[in-house]
Amino acid sequence: MKSFTKNLVTTQEFNQVNDEQLFERIKLVSYMLIFTYPCFFIVDFIFFKNLDRPMFKLVLESVHLTGLVISLIFLMIYRNKKAPKGLIVSGYVSLYLLIGAVSSINSQLFTGNIYAYIIILLGVAVIFPIRPRNLLFQYVTVHILFLIGLYLIESNHYSYLSLLINSTGTAVISFTIALAFYSFRKNDFLNKQKLSRNEESFQRLFNLNPNPLILTKLDSDEIVLMNKQAVEYYPEQVNASFLFSSSNEKQEILNRLLKEKSIKNYVTEQQITANVWKWSLLNFELVDYLEDTCILIDSTDITDMKKKEAELLQHASIDMLTGIRNRRSGIELLRELLKEDTQEFIICYIDINNLKIVNDCYGHSIGDDLIKTCCETISENLNHQDVLFRLGGDEFIVIFFKKKVENVEEVWADIQYAFHEINVSNQKPYEISASHGYYHYKPGTKVTLEEILESADQEMYKKKAIYKALENV
Numbered sequence: 001m002k003s004f005t006k007n008l009v010t011t012q013e014f015n016q017v018n019d020e021q022l023f024e025r026i027k028l029v030s031y032m033l034i035f036t037y038p039c040f041f042i043v044d045f046i047f048f049k050n051l052d053r054p055m056f057k058l059v060l061e062s063v064h065l066t067g068l069v070i071s072l073i074f075l076m077i078y079r080n081k082k083a084p085k086g087l088i089v090s091g092y093v094s095l096y097l098l099i100g101a102v103s104s105i106n107s108q109l110f111t112g113n114i115y116a117y118i119i120i121l122l123g124v125a126v127i128f129p130i131r132p133r134n135l136l137f138q139y140v141t142v143h144i145l146f147l148i149g150l151y152l153i154e155s156n157h158y159s160y161l162s163l164l165i166n167s168t169g170t171a172v173i174s175f176t177i178a179l180a181f182y183s184f185r186k187n188d189f190l191n192k193q194k195l196s197r198n199e200e201s202f203q204r205l206f207n208l209n210p211n212p213l214i215l216t217k218l219d220s221d222e223i224v225l226m227n228k229q230a231v232e233y234y235p236e237q238v239n240a241s242f243l244f245s246s247s248n249e250k251q252e253i254l255n256r257l258l259k260e261k262s263i264k265n266y267v268t269e270q271q272i273t274a275n276v277w278k279w280s281l282l283n284f285e286l287v288d289y290l291e292d293t294c295i296l297i298d299s300t301d302i303t304d305m306k307k308k309e310a311e312l313l314q315h316a317s318i319d320m321l322t323g324i325r326n327r328r329s330g331i332e333l334l335r336e337l338l339k340e341d342t343q344e345f346i347i348c349y350i351d352i353n354n355l356k357i358v359n360d361c362y363g364h365s366i367g368d369d370l371i372k373t374c375c376e377t378i379s380e381n382l383n384h385q386d387v388l389f390r391l392g393g394d395e396f397i398v399i400f401f402k403k404k405v406e407n408v409e410e411v412w413a414d415i416q417y418a419f420h421e422i423n424v425s426n427q428k429p430y431e432i433s434a435s436h437g438y439y440h441y442k443p444g445t446k447v448t449l450e451e452i453l454e455s456a457d458q459e460m461y462k463k464k465a466i467y468k469a470l471e472n473v
Contacts, residue, residue, distance in 0.1 A: 010190060014185075018129075060103075101117050105150060108153060117167060118170045213296065221240040236272075242271055264283050278303045282299055322390055346405065347453070350397070352395075378398065386399065386403075387401075435463040
């Protein structure tokens, strides 16, 4: 019942719109008849002046004058905004059909053709596709009158049958054309109404969404819609170019969208304003809006989450005692270097001397201080290319890049001298020293990470053995 009522209301809305459009067309037809009347006047009163057919002339003049009068009357009615448009349109269609019928009957007396009626039938079907039920009544009524008129003036039985068949066939075809035009216009109106309602629903949902939403055209950076949240989130943006970090990224996303229709959970860093960058989680959908293919973009601010992620990553990668890379982070870096196998580097395996003695004599807090002091001293003598990480306990690894063994020995000599300076200053209750061993890796070497660390460790223990021998002397 509700669906029936809705369809009835929609049909009434279409009929109202259709009557208004046809009302405007009658205005154009009226102007046309007024402007062409001088031609009719010349034909009626000059060209046919000496025509020996007084009845034909009288009817022809009456038809032309009637067309002029009803056109003038319509233009006066047109100014009245409250005029019943549907009733007037229906009435004028009837008048045009009658004029055509009378003209053809009159022409039949003189020229033997009914072209005027046929033209009017087809013209009404194309120009004035009114409600089919009303049009059918008018066609049937006028056509019956037309056939009666032909019957009264046509004495030849076969000629009358021929005119009856031709005119009736034309009337049927004309009505079919009118029905097709009416149905097409109605369906087009209903589709536009449905599209309009869908667009209204889309806009309501668009504006109610709690996340920033942006609708952009597929073939350009033009922003079609932005909800309130998007305007607040992107206060200075006038087109959609800011959504992508580069033209290559944009093209990659567009290609994926055309293929997959949607992209979920796309993480990117966006420049929100001239000085503000934020991390956003974007969802892309390919949608049709206002007969255009557009991209619907849902944005979620994940800047805080990325900061926490970075903090967690830092905690997972940094040794809490020394503040340098931890074992996991350092080993990952070495594995990546071996996997790429493109860089030459030197591993320096470092072990702090006498940590156990310091722990036993002064406590573990002083032992921790020894580890931190040793780590800080080593770090101060490395450049930005070198990487230091704590392997565990009192063991450290330095990865030297773009250095030869003699360069690394010079760095180690500087570290040893820095240890000596600390020791002679008596800043600490302990003496600081460390043993070290090297492994020089070159790309293409068939060796595992474990073998590299083992080799550097063995070299370190050789130095440690020398240190202990000298210590016992």
